[in-house]
Amino acid sequence: xxxxxxxxxxxxxxxxxxxxxxxxxxxxxxxxxxxxxxxxxxxxxxxxxxxxxxxxxxxxxxxxxxxxxxxxxxxxxxxxxxxxxxxxxxxxxxxxxxxxxxxxxxxxxxxxxxxxxxxxxxxxxxxxxxxxxxxxxxxxxxxxxxxxxxxxxxxxxxxxxxxxxxxxxxxxxxxxxx
Amino acid sequence: xxxxxxxxxxxxxxxxxxxxxxxxxxxxxxxxxxxxxxxxxxxxxxxxxxxxxxxxxxxxxxxxxxxxxxxxxxxxxxxxxxxxxxxxxxxxxxxxxxxxxxxxxxxxxxxxxxxxxxxxxxxxxxxxxxxxxxxxxxxxxxxxxxxxxxxxxxxxxxxxxxxxxxxxxxxxxxxxxxxxxxxxxxxxxxxxxxxxxxxxxxxxxxxxxxxxxxxxxxxxxxxxxxxxxxxxxxxxxxxxxxxxxxxxxxxxxxxxxxxxxxxxxxxxxxxxxxxxxxxxxxxxxxxxxxxxxxxxxxxxxxxxxxxxxxxxxxxxxxxxxxxxxxxxxxxxxxxxxxxxxxxxxxxxxxxxxxxxxxxxxxxxxxxxxxxxxxxxxxxxxxxxxxxxxxxxxxxxxxxxxxxxxxxxxxxxxxxxxxxxxxxxxxxxxxxxxxxxxxxxxxxxxxxxxxxxxxxxxxxxxxxxxxxxxxxxxxxxxxxxxxxxxxxxxxxxxxxxxxxxxxxxxxxxxxxxxxxx
Numbered sequence: 001x002x003x004x005x006x007x008x009x010x011x012x013x014x015x016x017x018x019x020x021x022x023x024x025x026x027x028x029x030x031x032x033x034x035x036x037x038x039x040x041x042x043x044x045x046x047x048x049x050x051x052x053x054x055x056x057x058x059x060x061x062x063x064x065x066x067x068x069x070x071x072x073x074x075x076x077x078x079x080x081x082x083x084x085x086x087x088x089x090x091x092x093x094x095x096x097x098x099x100x101x102x103x104x105x106x107x108x109x110x111x112x113x114x115x116x117x118x119x120x121x122x123x124x125x126x127x128x129x130x131x132x133x134x135x136x137x138x139x140x141x142x143x144x145x146x147x148x149x150x151x152x153x154x155x156x157x158x159x160x161x162x163x164x165x166x167x168x169x170x171x172x173x174x175x176x177x178x
Numbered sequence: 179x180x181x182x183x184x185x186x187x188x189x190x191x192x193x194x195x196x197x198x199x200x201x202x203x204x205x206x207x208x209x210x211x212x213x214x215x216x217x218x219x220x221x222x223x224x225x226x227x228x229x230x231x232x233x234x235x236x237x238x239x240x241x242x243x244x245x246x247x248x249x250x251x252x253x254x255x256x257x258x259x260x261x262x263x264x265x266x267x268x269x270x271x272x273x274x275x276x277x278x279x280x281x282x283x284x285x286x287x288x289x290x291x292x293x294x295x296x297x298x299x300x301x302x303x304x305x306x307x308x309x310x311x312x313x314x315x316x317x318x319x320x321x322x323x324x325x326x327x328x329x330x331x332x333x334x335x336x337x338x339x340x341x342x343x344x345x346x347x348x349x350x351x352x353x354x355x356x357x358x359x360x361x362x363x364x365x366x367x368x369x370x371x372x373x374x375x376x377x378x379x380x381x382x383x384x385x386x387x388x389x390x391x392x393x394x395x396x397x398x399x400x401x402x403x404x405x406x407x408x409x410x411x412x413x414x415x416x417x418x419x420x421x422x423x424x425x426x427x428x429x430x431x432x433x434x435x436x437x438x439x440x441x442x443x444x445x446x447x448x449x450x451x452x453x454x455x456x457x458x459x460x461x462x463x464x465x466x467x468x469x470x471x472x473x474x475x476x477x478x479x480x481x482x483x484x485x486x487x488x489x490x491x492x493x494x495x496x497x498x499x500x501x502x503x504x505x506x507x508x509x510x511x512x513x514x515x516x517x518x519x520x521x522x523x524x525x526x527x528x529x530x531x532x533x534x535x536x537x538x539x540x541x542x543x544x545x546x547x548x549x550x551x552x553x554x555x556x557x558x559x560x561x562x563x564x565x566x567x568x569x570x571x572x573x574x575x576x577x578x579x580x581x582x583x584x585x586x587x588x589x590x591x592x593x594x595x596x597x598x599x600x601x602x603x604x605x606x607x608x609x610x611x612x613x614x615x616x617x618x619x620x621x622x623x624x625x626x627x628x629x630x631x632x633x634x635x636x637x638x639x640x641x642x643x644x645x646x647x648x649x650x651x652x653x654x655x656x657x658x659x660x661x662x663x664x665x666x667x668x669x670x671x672x673x674x675x676x677x678x679x680x681x682x683x684x685x686x687x688x689x690x691x692x693x694x
Contacts (some may be wrong), residue, residue, distance in 0.1 A: 011652060015208075022204055027196030034197050043200050047207050048594075054211070055594035058652035107187040112195040115188060134185045135192055162181060165188075 004065055011058045018054055025067065026050075029074050035119055035131050038079035045081055049074040075136055081148055082128060106173050118168040126161030129154050134162075228462075228660075228684050235499050324503050436635065453510040454692040457520070459659075463683025466524050475532055482542040482621040488569060490534030497679075498527040498574075506583065514589040516599075530663040534567040581607040587645070595648050605639040605663065639665045645694070648688065658683040 001009075001020065009017025029049060033042035052073050060069050107115070119127060128147065132138040133154070138146075140154040147154070477488040506520020540563040545556045585603030592598075643661030650656045663681045 019204065022207070026199045026203065028194070030193070030194045030199050031197040035192075036689060046199070046203055047210065050207050050592045051210055055649060058649060107191065109186070112191045115191045116195055116197070117190075134188055162184065165601075166184065 003102060007057060007060065007066060013054075021053070022050055025070060028067070029070065031116060032074050032135075033078060035116065035135070036075070036128060037081050041081055045074065045078050049077045052077060071136060074145060075132065076146075082124070085124075092167060106169060110169060110172055112174060115169070118165060118172065121168060122161055125157050126164060129157040130161035130165065133158050251343040295338040301397070402560050455508050455510075455516075455689050456510065456692060457504075457506045457518070457657075457687055457689045459504045459506075459657075459685045459687030460498060461504065461522075461683050461685040463502060463524075463663075464499050464683045465497040466680045466682065467497060467678060474534070485539045485541075486536065487538075488534060490569075490571070492533040492534035493530065494529050495530040498529055500524060500526045500544070502581075502683075504581075504583070504687075507587075508585070516587040516589075518583075518585045518587065520583050520585075522583060523578075524579055524581070526577045526579070527574055528577070530572075533568060534571075534573040535566060537564065539564050549612075577609060579609045583607050583641070585641075590644075597647055599645045599647070600642070601645055601659065601661070602642040605641055607637050607639060608634060609637060610634050637665060639663050643685065645685075650688065653691045656688045657685075657687060657689055661685060 001017075006017055006021055008025075010021055026046070028047055030042065033045040033049070036042075037045055049070075053070055056073070060066060118131065122130060129143055132143045132146075133140065140151040140158075143149075143154040145150040235534050318466060350585050389538050473491070475490040475493060477486070479486040502522055502524030504520055504522035505524075506518050508516045508518025510516050542561045542563070544561055545558050547554050548557050583603055583605045587599045587601045590598045641663040642660055643659045645657050645659040647655045647657035661683055663683075665678050665680055
């Protein structure tokens with residue numbers, strides 16, 4: 001079954017197609033959810049997200065990838081969950097690193113799961129902005145609008161998040177090297 | 179390593195990353211899907227039941243109406259078969275002598291003297307109850323029943339055959355009304371004979387010169403059933419049935435404005451056109467009214483040699499379930515608020531029955547031979563034939579309206595596949611005067627005086643409703659919206675005479691999102 005047929009079946013509310021859609025994208029969407037919220041919340045976001053996708057899939061116009069559309073739906077729902085608790089966008093003390101991050105092959109040395117886990121260690125504000133900008137591709141203006149912050153705050157949070165993540169990665173690489 | 183390079187590498191690493199999915203997520207999703215169906219199901223089930231109920235009521239009322247008409251026709255046919263008998267009296271008022279050199283000697287020559295002459299034989303007077311409105315041949319009303327009763331002192335003066343003009347296919351009910359009896363009412367002038375029977379075209383003179391005392395009185399009961407004609411093939415033309423009815427009701431509807439489904443939770447996916455939606459709705463509704471009771475409905479018709487006066491003081495009206503149709507556009511101005519405007523067309527129907535006394539006066543000019551001092555001469559007289567009876571008119575008044583609903587919608591609740599919005603606004607309506615298949619005009623009279631015959635009026639109403647909607651297919655959704663429309667204005671001196679009409683209804687329709 002092609003993706004178009006799968007989408008068409010979901011629009012017609014066919015249970016089999018919905019189940020297949022879930023099985024196809026559940027892993028990736030779970031990964032997305034875990035990058036924004038905690039374990040238990042991620043499960044809730046995953047459920048609500050698929051329900052939203054099933055209800056609004058008829059609004060998918062075929063422009064852009066379907067997976068990209070789904071990611072935006074899930075990010076939107078994750079934002080709602082995050083909005084329930086006050087996100088802290090204040091600066092956090094920089095993490096000291098004793099290894100230079102100028103080595104291009106550093107990231108290649110760690111796995112996807114490790115990077116995923118490191119991102120989840122970032123503070124809420126850093127993590128949210130980093131995920132939205134670097135992974136999902138939102139602009140700072142879009143992030144600012146969704147998080148109700150200034151674009152400059154988004155840029156600052158991204159810089160801090162990136163630097164902190166690089167520090168985490170360096171630490172991880174050092175431990176691997178050792 | 180630049181920030182961009184770092185970001186790209188992280189993006190590549192995580193774009194295809196998958197995490198293990200906790201057990202039971204799919205089962206939980208399925209359960210939630212079933213749960214969410216409940217409110218929507220019950221809401222639309224209620225709407226459907228209401229719609230079916232309204233439909234049944236409409237059908238039953240139509241059947242009932244048809245049944246009454248059939249019964250009326252049957253009744254009229256039975257009574258017709260009994261023959262028409264009744265007392266008729268004729269009044270002959272002398273207008274003036276037209277011949278004879280001795281007319282000045284005649285005691286009856288004074289114009290307007292009101293002297294009475296007896297209708298000695300041979301007298302031939304045609305009573306034509308249909309003549310008044312013969313011009314209204316296109317009317318669909320039917321006169322179904324005519325019966326005559328004695329109105330005099332119980333003394334039979336004449337036998338009559340009456341004919342109503344009717345199409346060839348119609349069953350003859352009455353034939354001809356010819357006075358055959360020559361018995362004199364006034365022995366003192368019984369020697370006068372009609373030697374000529376001639377109609378003139380001078381109604382004004384006759385009308386002013388003579389007050390027709392009721393010599394001949396016939397009590398006729400006439401039913402007009404406007405819808406009965408096509409059903410039974412009896413199409414009586416020409417009955418003076420300018421019916422009328424009074425005012426009516428008006429209503430409005432549903433308001434069609436509406437709301438749009440919540441866009442995807444992701445703003446970047448929406449384009450500007452997607453903020454616009456078009457709604458199409460069908461709205462069954464029940465008009466409710468506040469009414470200043472009518473005292474009477476009057477009609478006076480003068481045509482040629484005929485004058486008809488009708489005064490209905492027994493008036494019964496009943497508003498019927500009605501339908502409206504609307505199309506509207508609306509725009510999403512914020513996450514929860516939509517504004518809209520549209521156009522709505524509808525018809526409010528009112529079933530009514532008028533019953534009252536009708537007096538028909540037919541003037542005829544005759545010449546009679548009299549003996550003068552110098553010999554016999556011809557004298558011209560005017561004879562008035564007065565018939566009276568109870569006329570019952572059944573009719574359905576239809577009031578058309580065009581509304582421009584201006585609405586504001588606020589989203590109260592939004593869940594996947596379901597949203598609830600509060601709608602409120604103002605309705606600008608143009609209402610036309612009643613229309614029914616009975617030609618003519620009746621003048622309604624209330625305690626505040628005679629009511630207006632204005633052809634149209636503009637009114638403002640307020641409405642509020644709750645719209646529940648859910649997606650139907652791509653870019654479309656179905657909605658049900660119970661609503662209340664309230665009119666705070668008075669209708670005195672307007673087309674909707676003496677009535678203030680509100681309405682309760684259920685708008686059901688489709689909403690299409692533009693720009694998809």
